[in-house]
Each structure stands twice: as structure tokens, then as C-alpha cells.
Amino acid sequence: MEPPTTGTPVTPMIRASELSKRYGRRQAVRELSFTVETGQVCALLGPNGAGKTSTIRMLVGLSAPDAGTASILGEPVGLGASELSRVGVLIDGPAFVPHMTGMANLKLLWSATRRSWPPPELDDALELAGLGAAIDRRVKGYSMGMKMRLMLAQALMRAPQVLLLDEPANGLDPAEVRALRDRLAAFARGGAAVLVSSHQLAEVQQLATHAVVMNNGALVTAGPLTDLLGGADSYRIEVDDNDRAIAVLRAIPGVATVTAQGDGLEVTAPDLQSRDLVSALVTAGVGVTSVNQASRSLEEAFLTMTEGGSEHAAH
């Protein structure tokens, strides 16, 4: 869901406002601002040491910013803030008691809330986490993916409106990442806001609707993933005859620009589908080798991050 651009402003579910954090001489986060709205799965993206974990820790009140404000559900975050009861958190990897079952671990974690077991949302949380019968097996036999699912269950059983997950896809195989994506998407469709950190562009393209890209503690770019990826309105097409293809493409109503780039063509056509372009080319007898949606901006942002000399964090 997109935030409205006009009309009554909505309160962002998650807001980082000019957040800064320093550890000794290391400026981990600098003047970082972004928001996550209801219905969004937002990726917090950046190389190792970019400041993602530091940011999430400030957003959930585990560390205090040196400057700026973290707000959840419109309220400033602090340790013990009441809003935090409506926040699900996965940070610092799964930590469970190995000789206890998944369910016993959930019960133990729930006991900290001093509310009676089971939580009303337990069944939904278990279904979304998708552990099946394994929930009654000991955690020491779990794979990394299963531990992540159990983490997800413990975050979801609180019926959170906001979910913050630090590198949840670490140690998951591609099928598990897909399953995680489906679960996060379902959760966001229910009106929640999800912030999920990652250092992998490919992973984020699968998971998120929005992205906040950071490097060296600072914001590089932020926005809907489709915008950051160059939008669905631009395509890279490779053909067997560039000159003829350019003539054909330029004659299609709705094609805004056609430019030759390297071996291929860069086409902007906001209202057309790739198949419209391909069928026009093929009908005109031009052989099409490949068609891809251009994904420039986010790639460029990543390039910037790499050039910016990302540091590997030893922590």
C-alpha cells in the first residue's frame, strides 16, 4: 500500500528521524531518516557494517540514539515504552533453549509478558510461521530455517502491528526465503508494517515492497522498490538488429524513449507491458534475444555502497 501523497497525513508505523549513533570513534548511524507505513514490507539494505543492526536496535529501544528520534506507532521509543508490546522483534539470531521443544520455548518466552498461556494469536502465529508438527520437537534438532520460523512465531504470537527483523533470511535456502516472503506479505496485507534488514539485493527483491538503502551509517536512497528498481516502465531489450528495432519501437504509441546502450536497447514505456514490445518487434521480423525490466537505481545505489568502501563489521 502506498502512503497517500495528498489528504490527511497518516502516522507512520515506524519512523526514524535524524537518528545518529556513535560507538567510540565509529559513527555507526548518521542522521538517518525514513518511515515505514502500514501494509509495507520495507527492506533495510546495506553491506556489512552499514549500520542496519544499530538502526533496528534504536527502533526497538535496545539502544538510545545520540541524536534524533525513533518512533513506533507515532510514539517515541524508549526501553519499556508501551508501544513496544505491539512490536515483534527478531534480532541477533535465534536464541532458544535447545533441549526444549519449540512450543515449550514459545511458552517460556511468553511467560515474560505475565499474561496467561496461550496467547490468543498463537494459532495464527504458528500457521504463519509454518513449522507444522515440528513445533513439538526439540529445538536442538531444528535447522537454521526452522529456528528462524520459531523466531517468527515468537514475534507474531504477540499479535504485533510492527515487525522488525534483523537479517531473517540468514541461513535460509531459496525455498525458505520464498516462504518467508509469503508470510511477511500476508502479515503486511493484514495492516502491519514490516522492516527487514538484509545485505543482499537479490533477497530483498523477493521480500520487500519498499527499501531503505544505507551505507556507512547514512541514507543512500529510499522508496518503493519498483521506483528504486527503475520501475516497470523501463526495459532492456536485446535484438538481432538494433537499427530496425529502434525504428519499430519508436513507432509504437506509448513508447517514450529508445536508446542504444551497449549491445542492447533501453526502452521507456510507462503504460506498456514487455509482451507489447516483443510482439511488435517479432511481427516486424526483428529477432528478440532477451527482455528484462531495467533495474538501474537500486543497482546504482549498491554500486555507490561498494565504492563507498563498505566496512566489514567485526562484532
Ligand SMILES: Nc1ncnc2c1ncn2[C@@H]1O[C@H](COP(=O)(O)OP(=O)(O)OP(=O)(O)O)[C@@H](O)[C@H]1O
Ligand atoms: N556495540 C558496538 N560497539 C562498537 N562498535 C559497534 C557496536 N555495534 C556496532 N558497531 C559498529 O558500528 C558499525 C555499524 O554496525 P551494524 O552492526 O549496525 O551494521 P550492520 O549494517 O548491521 O552490519 P552487519 O550486516 O555486519 O550486521 C560497524 O562498524 C560496527 O563495527
